[in-house]
Amino acid sequence: MTALAVTRATVARVFRDRTALFFMVLLPVAIIVVIGVTVSGFDQFRVGLVPAARTGPVARELVSGLTGAPGLRTRTYDSAADARTALRRAELDAVVVVPDGLDAAVRDGRQVTVPVLVEPSGSAGHAAVSSVSAVVAGHAARLQAAAFAAGETGRSFDDALALARDTDRAASPITVRGETVNGRSDYLPLGYSYSTPTMLVLFVFINALAGGAAIVQTRRTGVYARALAAPVSARSLVLGETIAYLLLALVQSLLIVAIGALAFDVDWGDPLAAGVLVAVWALVGTGAGVLAGALFRTPEQVHAIGPALGIGLGMLGGCMWPLALVPDWLRTVGYAVPHAWAVEAWTTLLSRNGDLAAILRDLGVLAAFAAVLLTLASVFLRRRLTAGSGT
Template sequence: MELRRFLRDRSNIFFVFIMPLLLVLVIGSQFGGDGSQGRVVVVGESTDLRDALVTEMEDDDVAVTFADADDAREQLARGRSDVAVLVSEDDAAAFTAGDTADIEVVLGSQAGAQATFQRVRTAMQAVATERNQLSALIDAGAEESAAATALAAAAETVNPPSLEVTNVDDISEAFAGSSGFDVGAAAETLLFVFLASLAGSATLIQARRHGVMSRTLAAPVSTGMAVAGQATGRFAIAVFQGAYIMIGTAVLFGVDWGNIALSGLVLVVFSLVAAAGAMVIGSVMDSEGAAAGVGIGTGLILAALGGCMVPLEIFPDSLQRIAHVTPHAWAYEAFAEIQRRGGSLTDILPQLGVLAAMAAVLLALGAWLLRRSLTRAL
């Protein structure tokens, strides 16, 4: 019933269905996108020069897209690409003739633009080296097709030098193998699940005001059971909100949630905490508007402190210890263990245990506060 009423409320369309995915898109685009080694937009028709450059960049794990000159500059201005490479017809003709080609490269203002430019430069040098080798063989009297075949065979038989990079920085190592979308999706899931639950604490206030809770407690049920019944509606909304974000980000942005069963378990336990917290607020406040304001404010503060707005790994040690008074920090760590390190159930048991304990304490507190408020009303 609660979930049905929640979905029928048109005011929830933007905040429940659009805003979470929009924030994940913004965070993912700003902090690493799809995990590639940069984003390059290429301008120009398909020629030997353009195709050779694209092949080299894609082999280096650079994300390459194509556009005309105006669209390319707009992508740079909006931060959708790091570097634009403009290959003109004159450049392509000069390359085919064995002459020097002056390719225009435009850098964006993003933090990773310089690093991406170095990869573009490396690709250009590789293409130029291959062209020079081909020209040298042709000048020595070899047929062009035979020279190209010989160079391709040599490239397959010679093992290129390899370079192994080891992160010594703790923060870099913590985020190794994950994209900005992965980190942002987990954080926004926790943020919006908690907000959706706490903002709905007004339903318990309405139930108290209209005498629903008094009539319920007149039946042979305990206060804890009554609170649990009310919390079930908030729990259903929280799970729906979290599942929607998880499925939406996986489909639209390719977010890797790791073991989906374990990620779902973390969502369920965290939703229990959020639903129980909503019952506490609904038991102590008498105004729906005030309860919604307190719920949203509390949700935002806990999310900020728990690593949902700035990654928990960036916090100093003292602030990380303080952050663990929030359920968000424990759920954030559980998601990180599953997504980035392929954690098992055993690895996240401490986080699940703490979250379950928080849910139990909040539910018991909500039952006591509800009984107290109803007794005072009588």
């Protein structure tokens, strides 16, 4: 019960400290929300649309199909010159120019070409052409069906086109699903699903280190010394502080997970595996934070060194960029820090549809990091407390 009393006192003290609360909870959440808004649509192709000068139902339907395509993020331009300028500035991946006289050409049975403009060196543009071609092909299929129906039944083209649209909506389409057997991806998903897991790994660790400043301040003010004068053992103090900082790390992790899932539709993979991974990483962060509180002499040292150390380890461990992109020697060095194993586990869950069994090796390594850090933190903090110096 004594350790739990220490835990309650520490948690209450942190939540009363507005500065600590801001840096531990509000700032990481604000940064992640900004990143989420910034990268929204990152997995879509940016396509400029230049409508025809004389539009009819056929041209309007083509524009509507391109605008509503899930893989395209479209923007309409008044002229082809403006769209070309945006393409040269890399504001767009491709430009679709709807030809003038499209409706008349279709009714006359003439072949129509829809120009798609891309930069020669832009790989995204050539990939965007495939998405645009799929939309245009579906539109062309309805036009062909309408032309056939008009010729066979004697209906007007507009009536036959309306019939083709109704038939297309009523029919059950045949979908093709591609699956790579034993496929592996070394990258997290694009967009917010990439930034959220890596930011969780980064911020939980950094804020745990920053939280060590509170332990240093408590030591310096003599609170621990007064507690030891009462019937409270050093072991209870260490255990209580460790549980408190573990709870804070878990709260921060769950907040990030909830914001990602509810606000940005992030899929965290297998729930059991994700939950275990979050808990183990919180233990790693807790061990690092309590160890920082035991080793540093002043809160200023923690604030100066802790964030820089956390960011450096995060960069080395793949929180800023995938380790698959760095040289082999740097990738090997990266796996010397726990961040790389955490990011690797998230990659397995989110990009390879892994489950708990698939990340057991990563969890085992992280658990070993946590055990070492927590053991060192306990030993050094107890020495600090029992030395009686308070510094």
